[in-house]
Amino acid sequence: MKKNQLLSLVVAAALGASLIGCGGSADSSSLEEGSVEINAASAGETIELTNVSYDPTRELYAAYNELFAKHYQEEFGQTVEVTQSHGGSGKQALEVANGLEADVVTLALEGDVQVVADAGLIDDGFTSEFDVDSSPYTSTIVFLVRSGNPKNIVDWDDLIREDVGVITPNPKTSGGAMWNYLAAWYFFEQQGQSDDEILESIRQLYSNVVVLDSGARGATTSFVENKQGDVLIAWENEAFLSLQEYPGEYEIVVPSVSILCQPTVAVVDEVAEKHGTTDVATEYLSYLYSDEAQEIEAQNFYRPSTKSIYDKYVTSTDSNTITEVPEDGKWINDNITLTDINHFGGWAEARATHFADGANFDSIYEQ
Incomplete structure (x- = not known):
């Protein structure tokens, strides 16, 4: 065509x-x-x-x-x-x-x-x-936490602590949830963990999930409106919309590594x-x-593909905590290491390894 x-x-x-x-x-x-x-x-x-x-x-x-x-x-x-x-x-x-x-x-x-x-x-x-x-x-994947970050959530390894309740959608129905999962996998891989160790870390993360919604907007509703969990693993744009709609109630934490969605x-x-x-x-x-x-x-807090327009929205701050939508409109935080789907062999291989029936996600999460 x-x-x-x-x-x-x-x-x-x-x-x-x-x-x-x-x-x-x-x-x-x-x-x-x-x-x-x-x-x-x-x-x-x-x-x-x-x-x-x-x-x-x-x-x-x-x-x-x-x-x-x-x-x-x-x-x-x-x-x-x-x-x-x-x-x-x-x-x-x-x-x-x-x-x-x-x-x-x-x-x-x-x-x-x-x-x-x-x-x-x-x-x-x-x-x-x-x-x-x-x-x-x-886009990319970030964390949304409550104002003041009461659980002191800084990076992906904080999400496997026993005292942290996590909100994320279901990778079986949500594309954003797949990105969440792969970003977490990449973090633990960067920590030097073997595949078996990464699977155990991911299992611990999902054992902390309070509710597994079918889509990203449902997960945001569970965290923001229903006040469930301590941290939302979120699309970047969803996190900024929450800051915009509920000023002073939430903060974005940009993890050390994530994934280019x-x-x-x-x-x-x-x-x-x-x-x-x-x-x-x-x-x-x-x-x-x-x-x-x-x-x-x-x-609307998506990262534009046109470089000249992208550059207009890049912030100069070094902080990985965002407490409000910047008044100058410069919201893109480049202080983050991003992998991409090619790291996982492309989507066909990523699905077969992680998300197909009987694959890694099924092995660590009991539906």
Whole structure:
């Protein structure tokens, strides 16, 4: 699937009542298989696009969808309405693979998009379809603790102490949870532990988990609103949103090492072709790399892929404790060593080793 030079679309979508329009969101359970029906329409009618994403991107895409609709109207003279679906990334991938009709997916990791590709819905080579491995923004994993850090949590080894209650989602359903697990694994590996010793450390960490939510937003709710646990292992953007929403109640602790999280975007080729939305879907993902979109991504605490914009948001502080959203907007802390998925052999190998049925996670955590 290649991007056409001229976008000429004759399409309209009649979506079920459970779908929510531009900037809105819906749980994946409200988007049942077959709920999207397409009727022929004239070129002047609204183009409707469905983006199936993961939990923590709700605020990002609420802002981006408005920006994109304005861009598309000005550039191509047509109205676009984007419907959002959010949930645990792994669960979302399975929903799309099993029939949830998404024109695009913007999931937490390449491996979840591969699940959709393996179902025959996305063409090969999707990581080369857009720039930077089809990852327009990145993130990392940090800790969110209560104000004053009463348990003095500084690094990953503090999470295996018997007096620490941990909140993290389930790697079986959440892409963010996979990143959490791999970041912890990398830390203990850097401490010189053998694979068996790392497994024991990870087992101790998960034995401290108070609740294993299905997605990252649910885990944030358990920690922030329900006051469960002593530390939340969090997406960086989720942690900053908590600081923003609950000033003075929480602090971010940036661990010594973590992992570069690369959310992956893709056109769901088979569905987009069926709906006649291939061109607009491609433009929707391409525009995530525009300067305007990159600014929105940074303002929603995602690390933009455009270096000049990224550099605008880098802080000069040496502290790994963040007590408030910086007034100058410079929130990106580069005082951290990041590994990436290549360290684990790529997503196919990481899934087989750690997250497949009977693999490492199953061996250390009793469901």
